Amino acid sequence: METLNFKTSIKDKEGVTVVTPFLNNLKHVDGWNIDLSDSDKLLTVQTTDNRIGENVIEAVIQAGFSAEAVGRP
Template identity: 65%
Template sequence: METLNFKTNIKCGGCVAAVTPFLNAIEQVDGWNVDTGNPDKILTVQTTDNRVGEAVRKAVEQAGYKAEPIPRP
C-alpha cells in the first residue's frame, strides 16, 4: 500500500463532499482523507498504484479545488 499526500485548498466538510465522487471514481484509490484542521489542508490517499497521483490531482481540480503533490522525504 502506498500513501500519497497533497496540499489542497479543501477547507470544510462541504468541500470534502464536493470532491468525494471524483476521488471515489478513481479505481486505484483504496481510501482517502482530508485533514481540514491542518493549515495545508492535507489530502492523504491510500493506493496500490503510486502512479495515480496525476489522476488524483485532476479529480480534485474537476471538483473546483487545487491539489499539489507533497514530495516524499
C-alpha cells in the same frame, strides 16, 4: 499499499462533500482522507499504484479545488 499526500484548497466539510464522488471514482484508490485541521488541508490517499498522483490532482481540480503533491509521510 502506498500513501500519497496532497496540499489542497478544500477548506470545509462542504468541500469534502463536493470532492468525494471525484475521488471515489478513481481506480486504485483504497481510501482517502482530508485533514481539515492541517494548515495545508492535507489529502492523504491510500493506493495500490503510486503512479496515480496526477489522476488524484485532476480529480480535485475537476471538483473545483486545487491540489499539489507533497512529500509527507
